[in-house]
Amino acid sequence: MAESKVRKSAVEPAVKAAAKPGKPESHLAMVRRARKINRVLAETYPYAHPELDFETPFELLVATVLSAQTTDLRVNQTTPALFAKYPTPEDMAMAVPEEMEEIIRPTGFFRAKTKSLIGLSVALRDRFGGEVPGRLADLVTLPGVGRKTANVVLGNAFGVPGITVDTHFGRLVRRWKWTEQEDPEKVEAEIAAIFPKSEWTMLSHRVVFHGRRVCHARRPACGACPVAPLCPSYGVGETDPEKAGKLLKYEMGGQPGQRLKPPSDYPGRPAPALGAG
Numbered sequence: 692m693a694e695s696k697v698r699k700s701a702v703e704p705a706v707k708a709a710a711k712p713g714k715p716e717s718h719l720a721m722v723r724r725a726r727k728i729n730r731v732l733a734e735t736y737p738y739a740h741p742e743l744d745f746e747t748p749f750e751l752l753v754a755t756v757l758s759a760q761t762t763d764l765r766v767n768q769t770t771p772a773l774f775a776k777y778p779t780p781e782d783m784a785m786a787v788p789e790e791m792e793e794i795i796r797p798t799g800f801f802r803a804k805t806k807s808l809i810g811l812s813v814a815l816r817d818r819f820g821g822e823v824p825g826r827l828a829d830l831v832t833l834p835g836v837g838r839k840t841a842n843v844v845l846g847n848a849f850g851v852p853g854i855t856v857d858t859h860f861g862r863l864v865r866r867w868k869w870t871e872q873e874d875p876e877k878v879e880a881e882i883a884a885i886f887p888k889s890e891w892t893m894l895s896h897r898v899v900f901h902g903r904r905v906c907h908a909r910r911p912a913c914g915a916c917p918v919a920p921l922c923p924s925y926g927v928g929e930t931d932p933e934k935a936g937k938l939l940k941y942e943m944g945g946q947p948g949q950r951l952k953p954p955s956d957y958p959g960r961p962a963p964a965l966g967a968g
Contacts, residue, residue: 716868716923721868721869721885722885724867724921725867725869725885725886726885726886727921728867728918728921728922729886729890729894729897731917731918731921732894732897732898732900732901732917732918733893733897734917735897735901735917736896736897736900736901737956738954738956738957738958739893739896739897739900740896740953740954740957741843741847741896742763742767742899742903742948742949742950743755743758743763743766743767743843743950744767744770744950744951744952745770745847745848747823747848748822748823748825748844748848748849749779749780749815749823750770750774751843751844751847751848752811752823752830752833752836752840752844752848753770753773753774753783753808754766754767754770755840755843755844756804756807756808756811756835756836756840757769757770757795757798757804757808758798759800759804760799760800761798761799762949763949763950764949764962765797765798766798767949767950767951767962768797768951768962768963768964768965769794769795769797769798769965771951771964772794773791773794773795776790776794777791777812779821780811780812780815780816780821780823781812781816781821782812783808783809783812784809784812784813784815784816786805786808786809786812788802788805788806788809791805791808791809792805795808797965804835806834806835807834807835807836808835810833810834810835811833811834811835811836814832814833814834815833823844823848825845825848825849825851827841827842827845827851827853830844830845838856838875838876838879839855839856839857839875841853842854842855842879842895843855846891846892846895847892852888852889852890852891852892853891853892853895854879854882854883854891854892854894854895855892855895855899856875856876856878856879856882857899858908859898859899859902859903860878860895860898860899860902861873861875861878862902862906862908863898863901863902863906864878864882864898866906866911866922866923866924866927867918867921867922867923867924868923868924869881869882869885870882882894901918903940903941904939904940904941904942904943904944905917905938905939905940905943906928907928907938907940910928910929910938911927911928911929911938912928912929912935912936912938912939913925913926913927913928913929913930913935914928914929914930914931914932914933914934914935914936915932915935915936915938915939915943916935941959942957942958942959942960945959946959946960947959947960947961947962947963948960948961948962949962950962951963951964
């Protein structure tokens, strides 16, 4: 999809949610509304993808661990040097902590992340023959790897459906009243019950894409939101279409994305390398 078309669809005037105020929504009605939102997101973001640069399951695993408490952009700007020095689990398992810390310092919490990366690399070398396992039960035994990270790796490196509950996903599904849960595992379970398993991985990408581009935490661009007619929280952000259009980020706002090497069908511009621009 061309960038101009994406931008045009993103800034069409939003309308108020169709649900009548004060009228309780049945569970069935919520499920139908949730699935409609997913269809709209699929039309809006047909190019949705994981926003971490990777070529192997190991690279995705490492990048996902690094992504905690920082942006995917900062991770993508940091991993080229990291993977050049430690291309395999065997290499990373033998890393000198202080040397790795200096490389990943831009991602924050670099000491804890170094400990996790070396620990998971040792585990991959010693328990899994240097290969990233393709089972959730195995992945969560690795240092620094929880369900969120495991589902990212399974869904995007192995094609195993999974729901990734990060801060964007949790915020949006609560705004849309799909769940009231705060605990990520409970959120995952409730959302999994709404959608077919085949949709889980792409649903995660679409929701996260929407959270980063339109439905921001502090100033959501309600007036430029393609799912506004289906959103019970419409109006918590800027409703004026022109003003809302100025809040759009990444390709929606004509700006670079987070990946230095985005997929070929990505309509925006690649992000700059560390220190560039």
